[in-house]
Amino acid sequence: MQVAAPQVAPVAPAPRRSVKSYLIGGVVGLIVGALVMLSLSLTGVIGHGGASTMQEGPGYDSPEAAAFAFLDGLKAGDLDAMLAPFAIQSFAANCDYEARLVQTQSPSSSDYTSCPYPNDDPLGAAANVRARIASLSGQISMMIFTLVSPNLASLQGNVSLRIPDDTAAQAFVQKIAQDFANYPFKDLSNRQSVDPASLWDKYASDLNQQNIAAIAQIYGLTRADYADVAITFDAGGQQWVYAPSAGRYHGRWYLLMPQGNLAPALELSYVDFGLGHLH
Numbered sequence: 001m002q003v004a005a006p007q008v009a010p011v012a013p014a015p016r017r018s019v020k021s022y023l024i025g026g027v028v029g030l031i032v033g034a035l036v037m038l039s040l041s042l043t044g045v046i047g048h049g050g051a052s053t054m055q056e057g058p059g060y061d062s063p064e065a066a067a068f069a070f071l072d073g074l075k076a077g078d079l080d081a082m083l084a085p086f087a088i089q090s091f092a093a094n095c096d097y098e099a100r101l102v103q104t105q106s107p108s109s110s111d112y113t114s115c116p117y118p119n120d121d122p123l124g125a126a127a128n129v130r131a132r133i134a135s136l137s138g139q140i141s142m143m144i145f146t147l148v149s150p151n152l153a154s155l156q157g158n159v160s161l162r163i164p165d166d167t168a169a170q171a172f173v174q175k176i177a178q179d180f181a182n183y184p185f186k187d188l189s190n191r192q193s194v195d196p197a198s199l200w201d202k203y204a205s206d207l208n209q210q211n212i213a214a215i216a217q218i219y220g221l222t223r224a225d226y227a228d229v230a231i232t233f234d235a236g237g238q239q240w241v242y243a244p245s246a247g248r249y250h251g252r253w254y255l256l257m258p259q260g261n262l263a264p265a266l267e268l269s270y271v272d273f274g275l276g277h278l279h
Helices: 018-027 029-031 037-045 061-076 079-083 091-092 099-102 122-148 166-181 206-220
Strands: 189-194 224-230 230-235 238-242 245-249 253-259 275-277
Touching: 018 224, 061 079, 061 189, 061 230, 061 238, 061 245, 061 253, 079 122, 091 122, 091 253, 099 206, 206 224
Parallel strands: none
Antiparallel strands: 189 230, 224 245, 230 238, 238 275, 245 253
């Protein structure tokens, strides 16, 4: 992730900034503008060369390896590394628009979770890639609000908060800086892959397996090429679980969704990026 710096003379390229410094810099925009601006800024800069050229990684040998790679990025606070395990171009190219209509019973183009447009036309196919990038970037942004910065999270739906002067603005930014200094995943450890059925007794039921097969079809996959992953880990003095879905394209495994079929049963929400405390 490259961030351009003002220059008055030729200098070396600006160094890579951490997720902490990058997002703290966006707080001023939140204070004086709309909360959504942080999500938009992430969408525009994550990856190499911006949203239009962001590429998926090479894939992994197993679903668990893809999930572990995301957790490596989470521990490092590296947005690019968090996104690298996710299928992007393969996801957009293989998603089945008709299967999505059958499953969701909705033609809404605002559904960015899976191919909001048919792939038949080049414009729709290109829009699906953009929608995929926007969806993942926006979900990571919301995860940072809800899990990393309590002070940023307090802004959501808060219409009464006012920043009347420079002193108040500086104090608020300092609170957020402290949130990021206390980044909850910096000591992430003890990662363990566990059987989803051990966390949800209905996971292996015939009804749920039929539902999984229908979901896999939306992503252009067979049931054999779809997997739900459950990873437990320790961070910030608490035990966590990460429950994404994964898919196999071209013989390689990628993450599909931050929250898979297992996540709702574990009460892991969209805004938490499939992460939550293990109860």
